[in-house]
Amino acid sequence: MVTVHDVARAAGVSISTVSRALASPERVAAETRDRVTRIATELGYRPNQAASGLRMGRTHAVGLLVPDLENPYFATVTKAVQARARAEGYEVFVADSDEDPDVEAELIGALAARTDGLVVASPRSGDAELSAALVGVTAVLANRELAGGSGAEPLEIPCVSVDDADGVAQVLGHLYALGHRKVGVAAGPSSSWSGSRRVAGLKAAAELRDVELVELGTFQPYFAGGTQAADYALASGVTAVVAFNDLMALGILDRLRHRGVDVPGEMSVVGFDDVQLATLVSPALTTVHAPLARLGRRAVDLLLARLRGGTSASSQLPVELTIRGSTGPVPAGPAN
Amino acid sequence: MVTVHDVARAAGVSISTVSRALASPERVAAETRDRVTRIATELGYRPNQAASGLRMGRTHAVGLLVPDLENPYFATVTKAVQARARAEGYEVFVADSDEDPDVEAELIGALAARTDGLVVASPRSGDAELSAALVGVTAVLANRELAGGSGAEPLEIPCVSVDDADGVAQVLGHLYALGHRKVGVAAGPSSSWSGSRRVAGLKAAAELRDVELVELGTFQPYFAGGTQAADYALASGVTAVVAFNDLMALGILDRLRHRGVDVPGEMSVVGFDDVQLATLVSPALTTVHAPLARLGRRAVDLLLARLRGGTSASSQLPVELTIRGSTGPVPAGPAN
């Protein structure tokens, strides 16, 4: 490994000069600077990040914790976080908790020890555990609000999320306009903060419109959860079903097709998030478009603002209902 | 930030003892050890990884470079790499080159400076650039072979890949058995090493079987590339088309449906990789199952073996043709 000492010796200067020539070029004579930089590249000098991090107290690395990298939702968020962080001169540690709350706390600790700050996306832990794990780490949450800490420290953690309430309100309005008066909701796991918000929003919107909302149950937020939910929907006599997210909605579509139910002729299906996949199936999925890349970028921006000493407030991103082929007018006869 | 000094003071011992109590418990008296560990957790002590990394010369972090995190192929690989590395006590820096060879080289440098080693998945750079970027870094390649370095150093870089030749041979055998004698191939970008291997393998297999192979062209390895390729396929009079990967195959399926072509009635379509998505479309995609999670784990194993001073050889993982609904017997009449 080639260090500043090697470069300094080769260039006939002190290590201070080498360091300055590379870090703050205006502070060293042009001739010296050129010689040093030339020799540095010749020797293939790469500053030791550990040493730099130790001295400066900052690693220029951030951590990202997601529940599941294979979920296209988080894949998009991860990609955006990585890109933005990199543009700002930060590298990104990525960790996947596999949806396990215990692993989550452990990973937060591990990441916090080697980074300047964390983006924690859609944590599955309870409030207490999450607060405990986040003590002393600068973090930004995605899709999760966390009130002030329980102990002495205030624990002010900004949160970036999408406007779930508005999204589901748009969904219900759309279905209402199509004539649907009995709508099923396939909720995500109860541990999901967004999930609770969406269900609550749906209830409020349904009450406003005088639509009967049938809670089909809570299901895994994956394709498999959707296949399960579809049968509940058929049994309940609803004419439309709103899924917690797109993956579930796709599972519902698949199961309905297998059971010979026409979408949207006999049943309308709506998702949430608008992952790329939603456009690739047929019929294409009507869903709420959530700006996931923006979500990731915003999270990084908030985090870096904090790291740079600034303060940063939570923010909520607007959503937009995207109508595709999976929703249509309520069937003429009774649904079942 | 709480350091060993704080713990030492609180426990009434020296920092050496604190360090030893936590790192090598058998070297310190039981009573002292318990007191130290208790106080350490009480104070919320977290060893500074930068300092440790500096002293030990090891960061216990590895880097993973992929062309596109949103590609489900790499999402699966990333998840597996992350899980395996974590199980072995390593954290993972993830970087996304966005398919850009120049960015790739830059990212390799950035990651190498802060990690013990790299997994570089499906690099898009040319051999020369890649070799240059990898000088002095311990790395493992996925889906890419790289011969000995050009300069003085041998640059022995192990590679883990799937058995592309066997995969496409199985595909061609399958199509042959179904009666197909004129098969189109929608190749990936020419910069793709796997892509070249697959095309070469197809050619060899086609020659063996006396099947006419029509090269439809090279396309982007995404859904959009597939929609483009589908029209070429229809124009060429083939009865089956083999895509570079599943994403392209899905694009082909979609385009064929829009053009009213029945699959597999009028055209058979085969993919490669077997991403989860391949089972979610209808008809489900016949494809070559590549053990992506194993690929990721294997890559980490090879890398860690090197880091631990051992040596590690390239390895090739077996594949298996998975027949689903998108392939069928050749149509009775002429294809066009």
Next chain:
DNA sequence: GGGTATGGTGCAAACGTTTGCAGCGTCGCA
């Protein structure tokens, strides 16, 4: 020409950890 800015460079300390070496006390054995 003497004094003072000023730009360029070097010295040395510090970041927090690990670890070789040495010291100290205790115990066992003769």
Next chain:
DNA sequence: TGCGACGCTGCAAACGTTTGCACCATACCC
């Protein structure tokens, strides 16, 4: 009782970098 051994602990150096401070030379002003 004396001596060696051993278990436990502390001291201090080292990892590679950054940076405040000091130093030197040159240039400039009066």
